[in-house]
Each structure stands twice: as structure tokens, then as C-alpha cells.
Amino acid sequence: MIKKSLTLVLFLAALSVTALAQQPATSATPRPAAPPKTHLKVGQAAPEFNLPATDGKTYKLSDFKGKKNVVLAAYVLAFTGG
Amino acid sequence: MKAYQADIAKFEATDTQVFGLSVDSVPANMEFAKQIGVTFPILSDFKKRSVVKDYGIFNEEQGFGNRATFVIDKEGIIRHIDEGRVAVDPTSAAEACNVLTHKKAIQ
Numbered sequence: 001m002i003k004k005s006l007t008l009v010l011f012l013a014a015l016s017v018t019a020l021a022q023q024p025a026t027s028a029t030p031r032p033a034a035p036p037k038t039h040l041k042v043g044q045a046a047p048e049f050n051l052p053a054t055d056g057k058t059y060k061l062s063d064f065k066g067k068k069n070v071v072l073a074a075y076v077l078a079f080t081g082g
Numbered sequence: 083m084k085a086y087q088a089d090i091a092k093f094e095a096t097d098t099q100v101f102g103l104s105v106d107s108v109p110a111n112m113e114f115a116k117q118i119g120v121t122f123p124i125l126s127d128f129k130k131r132s133v134v135k136d137y138g139i140f141n142e143e144q145g146f147g148n149r150a151t152f153v154i155d156k157e158g159i160i161r162h163i164d165e166g167r168v169a170v171d172p173t174s175a176a177e178a179c180n181v182l183t184h185k186k187a188i189q
Contacts, residue, residue, distance in 0.1 A: 062158070
């Protein structure tokens, strides 16, 4: 019985060592490449867009001309926070 | 996106329409918006990815868009650009909108 529990303890210890050894490997995942720098500059005309949105509508930048400022907040992928 | 949502009143007060923009599908963006409580529209450049390319924020190698914010005035002219990590914080974009509309910085 004692021998059995000892084997179990040793087995668990070995498992946790393996888990610890694997941790640095995951955190050493290469960082994403440097983000591209946009070629657009302040003062230039913004390129037109015509895209579907989450509210079921399709929006064109030119629809806002003379009416509203537009802020385009682009993000890498959904579920990335921020 | 959450930070923009938190500041949405600042943008609305400056006569500004805020859009999110991603290369995800509309259903994926809808789920994302629901999860984080975003009420402004998120545009989906899923099919052609032409808009993210036009705006120079598409990572060709990895196949996704970079984080960036563009402030466009009523004449369709770009007035402010934030790229990378700074684009997460909407403060400078909100200030740019305020300058456009009220011709003065937020006090």
C-alpha cells in the first residue's frame, strides 16, 4: 500500500516537472512580425470603402461626406481585446 | 474596441461616426461585439481584404490587418493616424475629432 502511494507521488512529481519544463517553451513563441506601416499620410484623401457591418447595413465612406467625421478603428482580429 | 466604446460619447459629441474594421466575417464580428458590448458598427473586410490593403494595414505575410485608427474629416481627408499599440487608446483620435469639429483641443 505504502509502495503504491509512493509510486503515485513519484508519478505526480514527474508529471509536474514535465509541465514546468514545458512552460518556457510556450512563452518562447515567436512574437508577431513588426506591423506594417501604412503608406497613407495625414492630409491625403481617405480611400473609399463600401463594406457590410455588424448592424446589417452596408456603409460607404462617401455617404458621410459633408455630414460627419469618420473614425476607422481597425484591429487585427476579433477577440484580441483593446 | 472596448476603449472606443467607453469613449463613444466623446466621438458623438464631435459629430463623428465611429467604425470598427476587421478582416473577420460579419457573424464573427457580431459575436465579438456582443461579447465586449460594442454598439458602434464593425465593418467586415472579409471577402476581398481590399480596404485594409488600401489603408496599408494588411499584413500580407500573416494574412491579417494591423491595428490602426484613421480620423477622416467631413471632406474625406485623413486628419489623424494612430498605428500599432497607440491605436488601442482612443484619446488622441477623440481629441483630433474635437479639433475638427470645435477647432479646439479637449480641455
